Each structure stands twice: as structure tokens, then as C-alpha cells.
Amino acid sequence: MYQLFIEKETSFAPDLEGEYQEIDQAREAAKKAKEADPTIYYEIKETDGHVNNYGELIAMVVERG
Numbered sequence: 001m002y003q004l005f006i007e008k009e010t011s012f013a014p015d016l017e018g019e020y021q022e023i024d025q026a027r028e029a030a031k032k033a034k035e036a037d038p039t040i041y042y043e044i045k046e047t048d049g050h051v052n053n054y055g056e057l058i059a060m061v062v063e064r065g
Contacts, residue, residue, distance in 0.1 A: 002026040003059065005043045006033055014043060023062065030065060041065065 004026045005014035017033065020026040023044065030042040045059035052058055 001047055001049070002062070003045045003047060004029050004033075005045065006030075007041045007043070008037070009039055014041075017042075027063070030063075034065065 002020045002023050002025070004017040004020065006017045007014035018026075018029055020029065023046075026044045030044060033040060033042060042063075042065050043061055044063040046062050047057050047059040050058045
């Protein structure tokens with residue numbers, strides 16, 4: 001599963017924009033968001049559902065833009 005996070009210049013932390021089964025879907029959504037607002041930053045993370053001792057999902061960043 002891939003998660004797309006969008007961060008705006010005025011935001012304190014990135015917001016979860018959506019979760020996708022395929023990385024191509026996440027990239028397409030990131031591209032559309034970037035076209036709509038070129039000042040944003042995005043991050044696509046991959047997760048397999050495992051959690052750490054605190055119950056937080058373990059995710060790996062696969063793409064930033």
C-alpha cells in the first residue's frame with residue numbers, strides 16, 4: 001500500500017491525501033496535486049501494515065517531490 005502526503009508552505013506537517021494499492025496511482029494523484037498547486041511538496045510512502053512498539057505504521061519513503 002502506498003500513502004500520499006501533501007505539505008503546503010503554510011502547513012505544520014504533511015496531510016494524508018490518500019492511500020493507493022499501486023504506486024502509479026499515487027504518482028498520478030501527486031502529479032495532479034502538483035499541477036493544481038505548484039508550491040506544494042509531496043511524499044509517497046510504502047507500507048506493508050506492520051507497526052512499531054507504539055502502534056505507528058512502519059513506512060518507507062519511496063518518492064519526494
